[in-house]
Amino acid sequence: MKKFTVHTGTGVPLRRSNVDTDQIIPAVYLKRVTRTGFADGLFSAWRNDPEFVLNNPAFAGGTVLVAGTDFGTGSSREHAVWALQDHGFAAVIAPRFGDIFRGNSLKGGLLPVQLPIDAVETLWKLIEHDPTTQITVDLVEREVRADGRSWSFELDDFTRWRLLEGLDDIGLTLRHEADIAAYESSRPSFKPSIATT
Amino acid sequence: MGRTLAEKIWDAHVVRSAEGEPDLLYIDLHLVHEVTSPQAFDGLRAAGRKVRRPDLTLATEDHNTPTDNLVTIADPVSRTQLETLRRNAVEFGVPLHSLGAAEQGIVHVIGPQLGATQPGMTIVCGDSHTSTHGAFGSIAFGIGTSEVEHVLATQTLPQTKPRTMAVTVTGALRPGVTAKDLILALITQVGTGGGQGHIVEYRGEAIRDLSMEGRMTICNMSIEWGARAGMVAPDETTFAYLKGRPNAPAGADWDAAVEYWRGLATDEDAVFDTEVTIDAGAVEPFVTWGTNPGQGAPLSGTVPVPESFADEAARTAAERALSYMDLTAGTKLRDVEVDVVFLGSCTNGRLEDLRAAAEVISGRRVAEGVRMLVVPGSAKVRAAAEAEGLHEVFTAAGAEWRFAGCSMCLGMNPDVLTPGQRSASTSNRNFEGRQGRGGRTHLVSPAVAAATAVAGHLAAPADL
Numbered sequence: 234m235k236k237f238t239v240h241t242g243t244g245v246p247l248r249r250s251n252v253d254t255d256q257i258i259p260a261v262y263l264k265r266v267t268r269t270g271f272a273d274g275l276f277s278a279w280r281n282d283p284e285f286v287l288n289n290p291a292f293a294g295g296t297v298l299v300a301g302t303d304f305g306t307g308s309s310r311e312h313a314v315w316a317l318q319d320h321g322f323a324a325v326i327a328p329r330f331g332d333i334f335r336g337n338s339l340k341g342g343l344l345p346v347q348l349p350i351d352a353v354e355t356l357w358k359l360i361e362h363d364p365t366t367q368i369t370v371d372l373v374e375r376e377v378r379a380d381g382r383s384w385s386f387e388l389d390d391f392t393r394w395r396l397l398e399g400l401d402d403i404g405l406t407l408r409h410e411a412d413i414a415a416y417e418s419s420r421p422s423f424k425p426s427i428a429t430t
Numbered sequence: 431m432g433r434t435l436a437e438k439i440w441d442a443h444v445v446r447s448a449e450g451e452p453d454l455l456y457i458d459l460h461l462v463h464e465v466t467s468p469q470a471f472d473g474l475r476a477a478g479r480k481v482r483r484p485d486l487t488l489a490t491e492d493h494n495t496p497t498d499n500l501v502t503i504a505d506p507v508s509r510t511q512l513e514t515l516r517r518n519a520v521e522f523g524v525p526l527h528s529l530g531a532a533e534q535g536i537v538h539v540i541g542p543q544l545g546a547t548q549p550g551m552t553i554v555c556g557d558s559h560t561s562t563h564g565a566f567g568s569i570a571f572g573i574g575t576s577e578v579e580h581v582l583a584t585q586t587l588p589q590t591k592p593r594t595m596a597v598t599v600t601g602a603l604r605p606g607v608t609a610k611d612l613i614l615a616l617i618t619q620v621g622t623g624g625g626q627g628h629i630v631e632y633r634g635e636a637i638r639d640l641s642m643e644g645r646m647t648i649c650n651m652s653i654e655w656g657a658r659a660g661m662v663a664p665d666e667t668t669f670a671y672l673k674g675r676p677n678a679p680a681g682a683d684w685d686a687a688v689e690y691w692r693g694l695a696t697d698e699d700a701v702f703d704t705e706v707t708i709d710a711g712a713v714e715p716f717v718t719w720g721t722n723p724g725q726g727a728p729l730s731g732t733v734p735v736p737e738s739f740a741d742e743a744a745r746t747a748a749e750r751a752l753s754y755m756d757l758t759a760g761t762k763l764r765d766v767e768v769d770v771v772f773l774g775s776c777t778n779g780r781l782e783d784l785r786a787a788a789e790v791i792s793g794r795r796v797a798e799g800v801r802m803l804v805v806p807g808s809a810k811v812r813a814a815a816e817a818e819g820l821h822e823v824f825t826a827a828g829a830e831w832r833f834a835g836c837s838m839c840l841g842m843n844p845d846v847l848t849p850g851q852r853s854a855s856t857s858n859r860n861f862e863g864r865q866g867r868g869g870r871t872h873l874v875s876p877a878v879a880a881a882t883a884v885a886g887h888l889a890a891p892a893d894l
Contacts, residue, residue, distance in 0.1 A: 249750075250743040251622055251722045255861040260842040264494065264507040266468035266514045268575075278863050301743060303623040306656065306722075307859060308840075309466065309558040311574035329623055332592075332658050333558055337574035389590065391451045402576070403477070406584045409446050409454060413482075413586055416445045416456050423679040423687035424458055425546050426485040427525045 234342045236399035240323045241369040242296030244360040244379075247286055250301035254334060257305065257313040271312055272319035291364040299356045299368075300327040305334025305345075314341045324370040326377065328353055339392055340402065344370055346377060352384045372396060432697025434594050435663050436629040439569045439694065443552045445586055452588040458551040458568075460581045461537045462489035462524065464515040465842070466556030470579035471518040481522040482585045488546060489519055489526040492536045493842050497805050497832035500530040504844065522582075535808020535834040538562040538776035542646065543810055545675025549664035549691040554581055559776045559858065561652040564661035565645035566668055567694055569629065571659040592658045593703035595628040596696075599636040601711035606892060608786070609644035610778060610856065610875035612636070613651045614716040616708050618726040625657030628704060631696060632662050636710035642671040643782035650777045651858050654723040663695040715890045717763055718860045718873040720751035725860075727763060729878065729890055735759040754862055755870050756850075763888050766872065770853040771802040771883040772865070773876055774832075775839040778856035779807025783876040784815050788823040790880035790891045795828055797886030802829035803845060805837040829883065841866045854882040 262274030279285045286292055298317065304327035305313060314337045317325065324344040338345045348356075359366045359380050369378040372393060377384045395402070406413075433441070446454040460483075467489070474480070481487060494508035503509040512529070519526035527534040533544065538559055541547040549567035554560060556578040563570035573587070581587055603612060617624075632648055640648070645662045652660025662668075669688055672678045679687040714728040725748065727734065736748040736759065752759060757766070773779075773787050784806065796802045804824045806812035812834055815821060821831045838845040839857035841864060847853055849868025856879050860871040872888060881889040 250747055253722065253859075253861045255840075255859065255864050259863055259867070260493075260840045263465050263842065264505070264511050266472075266511055268469045268472070278867055303626075303656070306622055307558065307653070307861060309556060309572040309574055311466070311469075311556075311576060314574070329626060331656065332626060333572050333574060333653075337576065340574060340576035389450075389452075402588060403479070403580050403583050406454060406580065406586060406588065410584075412446045412454070413456070413584060417585075420456075421686070421690070423683040423690070424551070425548060425677040425679075427488045427546065427677065429484045429523055429525050 234399045234401060237342050237344055237372050237396045239369065239371045239373060240296065241367055242323065243294060243365060244297045244299050244356060244368045245286055245292045245295035246357040246360045247298055247300040248357060251303045251306060252300055253307035254305055254310050254313040255307055258310065258316040263310055263312050268315060269319060271316035275316040275320045296321055296323045297368045297370060298322050298325045299353060299360065300325060302328040302350065304330050306331035309333045311337040311341065314338050314343050318343050326353060326356065339396065342396065344372060344396070346370060346386045348377060348384050348386055432700035434696045434700045434702060435567060435631055435661060435694055436569060436594050439550055439552065440591060442550065452590045454586050455552055455589050457554055457581050457585055457587060458486060459541070459546055459553045460487045461541055461553065461555035461560065462487060463492050463537050463557065464511045465493045466575050467518065467578055468511065468514045469575050470582055471522065473579040474522070474582055479583045481524055481582045484523040484525065486585060487524045487582070488541065489515060489524050490534055490537050490540055491515060491529050493836045493840065495529050495835040496844055497835045497837045498844070500833055508843065532809055535810065536776045536779060536836055538650065539779060539807035539811065542566065542642070543808060545672050545678035548672060548678065549668060550694050554587065558653045559650050561657070561660045562646050562650040562776055564649040564652065564659050565642060567661055567664035567691065569659055569661065572653060592627055592629045595625065595630045595704040595706065596702040597630055597632050597706045597708065599632065599634040599708050599710050601636060601709055602639060603636050603710045603713060606877070606890065607713050607715060608875045608877060609640055609647040611716040612710060612713050613648045614718065614723070614726045614873060615713045617651065617655045617723045619708060620655050620706060622654065622722050622724040623656045625652060625655045628657050629659045629661065630657045632660060637662055638665065641782060642667060643780045646780070647777055651723065654858055664691045715875065715878050717878065717888055719755065719757060719763065720748065721754055721860055721862050723858065723860060723873060725751055729763050729888060731763055733757045733759050733761045733763065764893070765887060767887045768800060768854045768872070768882055769851045770847060771800060771879050772838040772853055772855040772857060773803065773879050774805030774807065774837050775857035776807065777858045778876050779805060779811065781811050781814050783856065784811070784820050787876040787880035788820045790877055791827045791829070791884060792823045794884045794894065796883045800883055800886055802883040803832055803838060804829050805832045806834045808834045838865050840864060854879050854888060
């Protein structure tokens with residue numbers, strides 16, 4: 234995974250709440266077996282609307298998506314994270330995230346930043362007033378900065394360290410292989426197992 | 431202090447715990463399907479890793495499969511995805527129930543049906559409706575593809591312990607009111623983010639009275655109000671359902687298992703982080719009018735006026751939803767006419783659901799101009815329904831009797847709504863375009879689906 238330390242870029246104001254992962258990328262794009270190439274599916278239904286924010290040239294090149302509450306609810310599809318990253322987003326700021334989407338983002342290095350609704354509202358106004366506003370998402374300081382203001386956000390130390398170092402979870406877990414083997418040796422015999430051929 | 435059901439199961443699966451790190455949890459069962467697994471298997475190949483426990487892994491084909499035949503997958507991209515799963519299953523030794531196999535079906539229908547879903551387990555799948563399996567008193571939750579790869583490689587997951595929540599359903603459901611109505615009413619009460627960060631235990635008399643199928647419907651939709659997982663304590667209903675199933679314990683193992691399962695119930699002095707109460711006696715047949723599962727109302731009600739929502743975000747969302755749904759505030763929900771009725775999905779595609787709908791539709795006809803699809807949740811459900819003659823009830827009424835799969839729940843296979851079409855659907859999501867681009871979805875129970883098919887507009891069996 235690519236390291237995430239400090240990112241600075243322009244923002245895209247998505248003034249919508251309850252943006253479920255079916256909107257981020259509809260199921261029809263999930264038939265692919267690759268891990269990249271999902272940018273064309275990003276918000277594909279909404280992009281048919283010329284008024285949709287991603288169709289506004291003023292916000293082209295934005296790398297920080299600022300959305301309403303309950304972003305990424307619904308389906309577990311990690312393709313939603315891949316589509317946002319393929320489009321160029323490095324971070325998403327919202328008042329609340331769907332749990333699975335948030336977890337998937339942290340696995341893939343797309344930083345989900347939870348800020349209160351009034352901070353999000355301020356960021357929306359800043360970006361809409363001046364689309365070239367630079368937004369800094371600083372994981373080292375756990376802080377978002379824009380227009381001379383700053384807002385701190387929470388992320389647990391372990392996840393922060395993993396992102397700062399760009400570490401792969403599987404590699405980290407396999408350091409504890411002996412613990413896994415020890416646990417397995419004591420599992421009750423009534424636990425189900427599936428016949429393999 | 432006592433522990434909750436969730437805490438007992440969590441504690442029993444901690445492989446490693448360290449200060450300042452997530453717990454490393456052992457996973458008892460990993461369910462796999464074609465959509466969220468190909469990139470995970472690719473990851474294993476690239477790193478030279480194997481599947482650690484193929485014997486704790488179970489794969490099926492469901493999302494892309496056609497339901498009009500068992501042979502031809504017309505879309506080449508869907509075909510490639512299914513063929514990729516088949517190749518991966520062979521290469522990594524993972525058991526797979528393919529299209530046409532006796533045990534094939536929706537991943538959340540076949541686990542319980544095989545008896546592979548049991549109390550006290552940790553169960554994951556690259557699918558948000560994995561919460562279904564919590565109905566047996568297990569911790570079951572959806573994961574993304576990176577985590578699928580992690581479980582394949584290590585049979586564990588690093589997880590931060592969620593908070594616990596009790597949803598106590600007091601009283602009893604009234605006749606004609608079902609588990610689906612109850613969960614839809616609950617989601618409207620608490621909102622789509624109400625359960626965020628929590629494992630929820632559904633408790634109370636009305637939950638105890640539910641069949642395993644009803645409990646699965648409730649737990650299935652836990653994710654629709656943001657909960658990490660939903661669960662019901664195992665009891666005699668659970669044990670009776672499991673006994674004798676292919677993967678259930680037998681002989682001395684059965685006795686040992688039941689003894690262990692009985693001890694899992696939440697201790698009397700355990701404390702939940704959050705508590706919610708809902709009165710079952712007040713729940714009526716319930717439907718959604720909007721574009722998220724929290725936008726619902728009793729069938730006897732009307733399409734709400736957006737201005738009636740105090741919260742600005744809720745008001746804006748309601749305005750947007752009415753526009754997408756082409757509904758006018760104040761319209762009686764019973765006056766909303768539908769084009770398609772979909773009976774099926776991991777929420778309501780089990781035998782009990784088909785029976786409930788068949789009872790309503792028996793001797794009646796699907797209304798002129800309405801298309802009704804009946805899609806069993808698994809090949810076994812289909813066979814069992816046919817053994818009872820349910821397929822004849824449906825086809826005599828003019829409904830389509832299909833093969834098993836996810837079908838019209840998610841717009842990924844040939845079963846889709848066309849733009850502007852309106853459905854009454856027993857599935858779990860009414861998101862914009864969920865059942866096909868431009869499609870409009872009203873979530874309903876199987877009984878309401880059947881009555882709606884007959885009436886041609888949203889209706890309860892009592893209206894016929």
